[in-house]
Amino acid sequence: MSHLARRWRHRTPRAVLLVVLAVALTGLAGPVEAAAPVTVAVTPVVDEGRAVTVTVRCSARSACSGTTALSLAGVGSERLRWKVAAKKSRTLRWVLTPAQYRTFAARTSGARLTATVRTTRPGTVTVTKRVTLRKAAAPVQVSLPTTVDANRRVGVSVACVARTTCSGSAVLTLAGVGTTRLAVDVAAQRTTSYTWTLTPAQHAALEAAEGGLTLTARVTTLRPHRVTVTRSGTLRTPSAQVSTDLERAEIGADHLLTVPLTCASATGCAGTLTLLASGTPKITAGYTLSRGPGSVTFEVPHAVAMNLTTAWDTGFALLVSESAPHPFRTTRPLALRLSERALSVAYAQRNWVPNSQGGDYDTCPATLHASYETVGPDGKVYPTWHPARVVDPATGQLCTFGHEHGADPTTSDIYGWVADWYAPADLRPSEPRGLPFGYVSEQLDHWIMHGGEGHSMRHEDNAGHKVFVANNVKMIDADKNWLYLPGTTTKVECDYLIKAHQGSWSADATANNAHELLFAVKCNDGTAMITSTLGKFGNSNELNPNCDPTQTVATVGSTLPPGQGGRRLIPTAACIEAWATGSNAQEWALYEVWEGHNTITTSDGAQLASFDPWFGVRDPSRYYDPAKSTATANGISRPIDLAWRTTSPATTFPWSEAITAGAHDWVSPDSPFNGAKRDFYLNQLQLTDPGTPGDVVFTTPYGDQASATRFEGSIPQYVHPGGVLGTVRLATQKFDTNADWGKNNGVHAPN
Missing domain, CATH: 2.60.40.10 (Immunoglobulins)
Incomplete structure (x- = not known):
């Protein structure tokens, strides 16, 4: 060691030596960047107090201090001093001035905030944070x-x-x-x-x-x-959420009393309904209603009913005891008397009863189904439309009828007009209005007995009555052009309400061509028509295969008159084999269409009206099978059985659904073939002024022999041509393409 080195060693303090050593080492390893002693978080919203919030956390072992420079693009800036204890956090707030906040709030996409944090202790470090600030959204x-x-x-x-x-x-x-x-x-x-x-x-x-x-x-x-x-x-304090407009009611032989109720609460209503006689409770039934109309049906006790006469008894009242949405009680006076109305064949003999075709799937009682009734033009009681699933007043539980009647007719814009047409002149305020199922068949019986010799009676099952609704239909001519009211840019629009009997589970339609048809239309050009007929769909004792409509298959057993056009495209065994199995399988293999052609004509053959609606069924529960037919009967088979056969089974949709559900018979709700997937087509509408009082003519049940005078067994028909429609050829329009009236409501074949 040199003399100079020894002197440096003895005279230089140790701290200096360490500094020199550190400098030397730094020179060897390169510069070392100091770790930031703070972390910065920015709340990405400006709160309702116009505050911008920045949180500084000191991660050092000693206190941190420094400044924060905040810059909000296009708005302003602020500088804040702070000091934070070791391992602690501090929240800094920059409250914008009202003018700054207005400038910021005007920016819908927010503004860029730059937060520059510079520490002075424990070292000098700069941390920059950039975020986009927006107005605070309400968290509640x-x-x-x-x-x-x-x-x-x-x-x-x-x-x-x-x-x-x-x-x-x-x-x-x-x-x-x-x-x-x-x-x-x-x-x-x-x-x-x-x-x-x-x-x-x-x-x-x-x-x-x-x-x-x-x-x-x-x-x-x-x-x-x-x-x-x-x-x-x-x-408000609670008010009644359940109301009834029933003031008078007639009690029939079954002693059933149906009380219409309306629930005004969006959350539904629940409670009990009690019949009071001279202030004494006689019978109570529970109810559970969704918002809107509903009803409660109960049987008037025999001891009460036996004292009723055909005169009104005003000693009754209805007590409505609401439990939900809140407790409330109201009492309404009620008058009762015995019914004088006769029962139609459709009501008394052809009405629905549970499980009438096998199976044990229907949970509603027949008495509940019978409560859905209306009075026809002839003053008789008829069945009418009802939902497929309702609340049974006797149990307060949902129950199913196993069948459906299509669209709710009350959704039609012309329902009130049509219901009034079918109401008798002496309809009492307490009696129901609606579409009478089986009215034409009832008049057919009467007509046959009074001059209609040679014709056969025709009564159809209850479940086959189907309702179709089309509102605000814009009319198109055959060249696909809109039709307009004369001299305006307003399109011609029509409302349709149709009820057709279309059974798709039995062999009936393979031979019988006449099925009850109610056809009502009202248009803004003045066109209006309400007709009730046995509508004809092609000829009796024949059908057309749906896979080859040009062919005709002869069938047997019908005594109904021939048609005047139209046809019934029905799947046959040959069509099923061609379309439902093998490589050509398709969902539309079973699609059948009934093409109607109907007229109202005078005795000399003059045509007053012509209309031809078509009705399609995508999932019938039967197809025509000649192998099961005889010389006197038409055979049918069940589509569901194709899924279970061992040779060339049908495995595509909808058979695949049946296979997934497991083996079941044709009446099971698990079967995809229940006749509830239906559509319909509107075609021509030709009308001529009948020149009769009120535009009303009276015809036979088949729509012919129109006369200005009523005759035995005749049916009134209303025909009024408008200013545009009447002679214009119209384009075909299809409706309810994807309708399924049997989805999740207990519907099953036969339907």
């Missing part, structure tokens, strides 16, 4: 009640739509009555109800306020950010 949704409950409680629901807990406070104010303050703490993605119980005096003030009082809820959240949500609505 508030729902108010419309009524106070029976215990004077007002319930307010607060839903936290944020991903973290929502907390804050709620101020509830009932105008002119009082205010209460509640703490709010709702878990993320959850809803909590908060209750304000009014004092007796407050509740009395609410009861006295006609029309209710304004309830205001002001919910202010502090977490996840500060936002105030205000909701207002009218609060």
Whole structure:
């Protein structure tokens, strides 16, 4: 060691040597970047208090201090000083001025914020964070009640739509009555109800306020950010949610009383209905209703019914005891008397009964089905449309009829007009209006007995009556051009309400061509028509295979008159083998279409009306099978059986659904073949002014021999041509292409 080195060693402090050594090592290893002693987080919203929030966390072992420079693009900037203890966090807030906030809020896509954090302790380090700021969205949704409950409680629901807990406070104010303050703490993605119980005096003030009082809820959240949500609505004391317009009712031989009810609550209604005689309860039935119309049917006790006469007895009342949506009781006077109406064949003999064709799937009683009735033009009682699944008043539970009648006729824009047409002149206010099923068949019997010799009676099953509705149909001519009202740009539109009997489960349609048809139409050019006939679909004792409509298959057994056009395209065994099995299998193998051709004509053959609707069935539960036919009977087979046969089974849709469900018979609800997937076509509509009073003519049940004078067994038909339609050839239009009236409602073959 040199003399100089020894002197340096003895005279140089050790600290200096360490510094020199560190410098030397630094020179060897390159520069070392100091780790940032802080982390920075920016809340990506500007809260309701106009605040921009930045959180600084000190990760060092000693306190951190420094400055934060905030710059909001196009809005302004701010500089904040801070000091944070070791391992702690501090939240910094920059409150925008009103002018700055207005500038920021005008930017729908937000604004870019740059946060530059510079530490002075424990070292000098700069950390930059950039985010896009937007206005804070409300983290909660508030729902108010419309009524106070029976215990004077007002319930307010607060839903936290944020991903973290929502907390804050709620101020509830009932105008002119009082205010209460509640703490709010709702878990993320959850809803909590908060209750304000009014004092007796407050509740009395609410009861006295006609029309209710304004309830205001002001919910202010502090977490996840500060936002105030205000909701207002009218609060009332409870009112009746169930009503009935029944004032008088006739009791028939079955002693059944059906009470129409209407539920006004969006959440549904539940409770009981009690028949009172001189103030004494006689029978009670429960009800559960969705919003809208419904009914309760119960059997009047024999001891009550035996004292009724054909004169009105006003000693009765209906007590409606509501339990939901809130307790309420109302009493309505009721007059009862014995019915004088005769029962039609369709009602008394052809009405539906459970499981009449095998199986044990129907859960509604026959008496409930019979309660769906209407009075026809002849004053007799007829079955009418009903849902496929209803609440049984006797049990309060849903039950099924196993069949359906298509579209709800009340959804037709012309339902009221048509229902009034079929109502008898002496219809009482308490009696129902509707579409009478089997009315034409009833008149056919009468006509045959009074001059219609040589014709056969024709009564069809209840389930086959199907309703079709088409509102606001824009009319198109045969060249696909819109039709307009003369001198305007308004298109010609028509409303149709149709009821056709289309059974697709038995051999009936393989030979019989005449099926009951109600056809009503009303258009904005003045065209209007309501007809009831035995509509003809081709000739009797023949059908056309759906896979080859040009061919005709002879059948047997019908005594109905020949048709005047149209046809019945029905699947045959040959069509099934060609279309449902093997490489050519397709879903439409069973599709059958009944093409109608119907007229209203005078005795000398003059045509007053011509109309030809078509009706399609995509899933019939039978097809014509000549191998099962005899010289006196037409044989049919069941499509479902193709899925189970060992040779060339049908495995494509919809047979694949049946296979998945497991082996079952043709009447099972598991079968995809129930005749409920139906569509219909509208074609020509030719009308001529009949020149009769009120545009009404009277015809035979087949629509001929039209006369201005009523005769025995005749049916009134209304024919009124409009200003555009009448002679124009129209294009064919198809409706209900994807309709399935038997989905999830217990419908099964026979339907």
